[in-house]
Amino acid sequence: MEDCLIENQTTFYSKAEHYWKEVPPTVDGMLGGYGSISSIDINGSKNFLHKFLGEGQGKTGTGCALDCGAGIGRITKRLLMPLFRTVDLVDVTQEFLDKARTYLGEEAKRVENYFCCGLQDFQPQPECYDVIWIQWVIGHLTDDHLVEFLRRCRSGLRPDGLIVVKDNVAYEGVVPDDVDSSMCRDLNVLHRLVARAGLNIICEEQQQNFPEEIYVHTLALR
Template sequence: MDEAAEAEAPPNADEAEISGWHMDEAAWYDTVVTHWTKAVSAEDNDGVLGGWGCVDEEDARGSLAFLAQTLGVPAAQWPIAGYRALDCGAGIGRVTGAVLLKSSERVHLVEVSEALLAQAAVKLSEHAARIECSQTSLRDFAPPAGSYNLVWCQWVLGHLTDRDVVALLHRCRSALRPGGALFVKDNVAPSKQCPYDGKYMLDEENAGVIRTHNHLWALARAAGFKLSKTALQTNFPEGLYPVRMYCFVPKEESACCV
C-alpha cells in the first residue's frame, strides 16, 4: 500500500456509516438505466467513456501494470492458467479485451444494457470460447461462490447507491476463489467538493456519483475487504478527477496471490 493511502485510512472503516441516499433510490436507478440503455452510444470507446475515449490506451496500460505488480506473475506468463475473471459493468467489453483477457483464461462479462453487451460480443468474437456474457443489473447479480480469481469493477460503482455497493462487493467476496482479489478503478473526489456528508459528489453528465478515496475504501471494508495495494493512474489529461486503482482482498487473507 502506498504511504499516502495509508495516511488517509478512514476512521472506523469497519463500521462505515451507510447513510440514506441523496434522492429516492428508485428514481436514481431509473435515471441510471435510462442513461446506459438509451443515452449512451454502443459504437465506440468514446461513447462509453463519456467523450473521453482518448484515455483508452493509457487506461489499459495503467491497469495492466497494476495487475502485474499485484498478481505477482510476470505479464510474459499471462494468461494465468485456470484464472477466471469477472468484469462488473462490462459495457462494450473495453476492459475485458484490453486487460482481463490478457491476464485470465476466461472472463465473465456482466452488463445491464442489452445494446452494450451485444456490441461486446461482436467486439470480442474472436475470443468467444473464452468469454461468457450475462445481461443483468449488478443490483441483482448473484455470482456463484468460489467462481473467480479476479473481480474487476471500473467506473461502475458510481452508478450504485452506497447500500448497493456494499451488497455487491459482499457477494463478490463470496465469489472469490482462495487467494483471489477485488479490483476497483474509479475517479476520486476531494471531500471539500462533496456536498453529501463529504462522501461523494454528483456526476450528472454520466448519471453517477464520484466518491472520495476514504469513502470508497470504507465501503469496501464494510463489505469484508481490506486494502492490499492502491495506486493512482498516471498520464491522464487535465480536466478529469484523479483515477485511483485498488486491490482489495478478503479480511481473513493476508495478500493477493495466484
C-alpha cells in the same frame, strides 16, 4: 452518506439505465468522450494487475475473471482476455453486451457468460473468479448496495482471488452527477465502505497520465 443525495433509489437506478441506453456502443461512448485515454488506462491496469498474478503463495490465478460494468468489452478485450483463460461480463445494458460479441472478435469464444443485470442485483457464483474487475461503475450504486455487492464479490473469489476497483474519486465528500445518475466519492468515504464490506486494501495507486480533470484510483481488495 448518500441519503441526502438520493431521494429515491428506484429513480436513481432507472435514470442511470436510461442514460446508458442512449450512449453509443463504442469505446468513445464507454469512456464518455475520452476514448483517447483508453490505452493509457489499459496499460496502467496491466502494470497494476501484474503485481498479483502468477504462481506461488498468495499469488492470484489466471483461470477466470469477471468484468463488472463491462459495456462493450473494452477492458475484457484489452486487459482481461490476454491474462485469463475465460472471462464473464456483466452490464445493465443489453445492447452493449450484444455489441461485445462482435467487438471481442475471435476471442469471444472464451467468454463463458454475458450477464445483463445491474450490480445492485448481481450475484457472482461462489468461488468462481480469480479476479473481479470493477471499473467506472461503483458510482451507480448506493452506499449500502455497494457494500452488499462487494461482500457478494468476496464470496465469488477463488482462493487468493482479488477484487479490483478502479474509479473516479472526488477530492472531498460525495459529488452527485445528475446527468448519468451517479455519484463520485472521495477516498475516505470509499475506504470506509470497503471496510464495511469486510475487505482489506492490499494495494492502492493513482492512475497517472490522465487529463487533470480525471482523478482515478485503483484499489486491490481481499
